[in-house]
Amino acid sequence: xxxxxxxxxxxxxxxxxxxxxxxxxxxxxxxxxxxxxxxxxxxxxxxxxxxxxxxxxxxxxxxxxxxxxxxxxxxxxxxxxxxxxxxxxxxxxxxxxxxxxxxxxxxxxxxxxxxxxxxxxxxxxxxxxxxxxxxxxxxxxxxxx
Amino acid sequence: xxxxxxxxxxxxxxxxxxxxxxxxxxxxxxxxxxxxxxxxxxxxxxxxxxxxxxxxxxxxxxxxxxxxxxxxxxxxxxxxxxxxxxxxxxxxxxxxxxxxxxxxxxxxxxxxxxxxxxxxxxxxxxxxxxxxxxxxxxxxxxxxx
DNA sequence: CTTGCAGCTATAGTTGCTAGAGCAATTAGG
DNA sequence: CCTAATTGCTCTAGCAACTATAGCTGCAAG
Numbered sequence: 001x002x003x004x005x006x007x008x009x010x011x012x013x014x015x016x017x018x019x020x021x022x023x024x025x026x027x028x029x030x031x032x033x034x035x036x037x038x039x040x041x042x043x044x045x046x047x048x049x050x051x052x053x054x055x056x057x058x059x060x061x062x063x064x065x066x067x068x069x070x071x072x073x074x075x076x077x078x079x080x081x082x083x084x085x086x087x088x089x090x091x092x093x094x095x096x097x098x099x100x101x102x103x104x105x106x107x108x109x110x111x112x113x114x115x116x117x118x119x120x121x122x123x124x125x126x127x128x129x130x131x132x133x134x135x136x137x138x139x140x141x142x143x144x145x
Numbered sequence: 146x147x148x149x150x151x152x153x154x155x156x157x158x159x160x161x162x163x164x165x166x167x168x169x170x171x172x173x174x175x176x177x178x179x180x181x182x183x184x185x186x187x188x189x190x191x192x193x194x195x196x197x198x199x200x201x202x203x204x205x206x207x208x209x210x211x212x213x214x215x216x217x218x219x220x221x222x223x224x225x226x227x228x229x230x231x232x233x234x235x236x237x238x239x240x241x242x243x244x245x246x247x248x249x250x251x252x253x254x255x256x257x258x259x260x261x262x263x264x265x266x267x268x269x270x271x272x273x274x275x276x277x278x279x280x281x282x283x284x285x286x287x288x289x290x
Numbered sequence: 291c292t293t294g295c296a297g298c299t300a301t302a303g304t305t306g307c308t309a310g311a312g313c314a315a316t317t318a319g320g
Numbered sequence: 321c322c323t324a325a326t327t328g329c330t331c332t333a334g335c336a337a338c339t340a341t342a343g344c345t346g347c348a349a350g
Contacts, residue, residue, distance in 0.1 A: 005296060015297085020338060035346045037297055058247055061337070082255065089251040092244055099241050102203055106234040113227045123226040124216045127199050148316095150327060160328085165307060180315050182328055206306070 001031070001039040011048045018048065026051060026065060059088055146176070146184040156193045163193065171196060171210060204233055 008015045021027045027047065030038045047068070054064045063084050070081050109126045153160045166172045172192065175183045192213070199209045208229050215226050 003297080014339085016339065017337085019298095024337090033346090035297085037346075055337090057250055058244075085251055085254055089248065089255065092248045092251060096241070096244050096248065099237055099244065103234065103237050103241065105202055106230060106237060109230055110227065110234065113223060113230075123223065123230045124212065127195055127202070127212065148328075159308085161308065162306085164329095169306090178315090180328085182315075200306090 001041060002045070004038045004040070007040045007045060007048065010045060011052055013048055013052050021048070021051065024061070026061065026068065057088070058092060059084075063088065146186060147190070149183045149185070152185045152190060152193065155190060156197055158193055158197050166193070166196065169206070171206065171213070202233070203237060204229075208233065 002010070004015055004018055007013075008018060013021075018027065022029060027044060030040050030044060033039055050068070050071075051064055054067065055061075059067070066084060067081060105126075109123050112126070113123055147155070149160050149163055152158075153163060158166075163172065167174060172189060175185050175189060178184055195213070195216075196209055199212065200206075204212070211229060212226060215221060
């Protein structure tokens with residue numbers, strides 16, 4: 001049985017984050033010691049590693065909740081999990097293309113910087129005027145990752 | 146003089162967002178009509194376009210606040226603006242490499258999916274175990290974009 | 291035994307908005 | 321000129337996914 005601190009160490013998830021996951025129902029309420037401290041077994045450790053890994057891959061907590069629901073019920077088809085991963089891949093690809101356009105824009109801005117005073121600073125000028133863009137691939141706002 | 150709705154239309158920034166920018170001090174408090182409605186001139190329109198464009202390029206509001214401070218004072222050196230843009234470019238590059246690693250991981254997961262039941266679903270299994278990763282480029286948490 | 295870290299609960303803050311309630315003002319139609 | 325629809329106003333709360341703080345208790349080592 002691990003205390004929350006040990007669980008945190010072995011999984012790489014910070015202590016307040018573990019408590020947060022419990023609060024939102026991603027982790028079950030654990031046993032408590034006589035002194036009211038949380039005690040975790042191996043199963044929760046694996047569940048938490050699963051969450052951590054999925055988060056690292058960019059899955060939102062709601063997708064992870066779905067995936068956990070699926071894996072808690074092993075007779076269902078794999079297709080649902082596949083679907084979630086596929087959706088996630090689509091989003092990653094969308095973010096990638098946006099970031100690539102963005103990088104081009106930033107690089108163009110920096111190359112043009114004349115290192116003079118603000119009065120003729122290309123960075124400021126480019127930011128103030130959409131017309132300076134080579135393309136306007138940056139129409140949609142940059143929201144969550 | 147534009148009402149907030151017209152300003153929203155011409156800049157593509159939503160009405161509540163404009164009020165929010167005013168609230169946090171990115172936009173000055175505007176004149177009001179006799180009926181207490183906000184009235185905006187050309188200068189604010191340009192300032193808002195600047196903010197919008199910078200946000201589109203992924204600059205956080207605090208960086209934009211800095212940039213606006215610089216452009217309000219046109220005798221200062223361009224170097225500071227250059228620095229902010231360069232920092233932004235670095236962050237974009239970091240996000241890009243993370244996303245590329247991520248995409249590889251997701252593609253690998255999907256290719257391996259056997260389309261059977263959850264019991265032998267590769268997606269679930271891979272997510273539960275870091276050892277399945279080809280590389281562990283996804284060590285750092287995925288935070289804000 | 292006591293000191294100091296680890297744990298506990300509960301609340302508030304973060305970023306960048308977005309949505310809703312419950313009003314006042316303006317504009318368009320008849 | 322009156323009414324209805326739209327737009328505007330303020331204020332508050334909510335979103336993700338945590339992080340930080342305050343003020344307390346538990347526990348293990350010296």
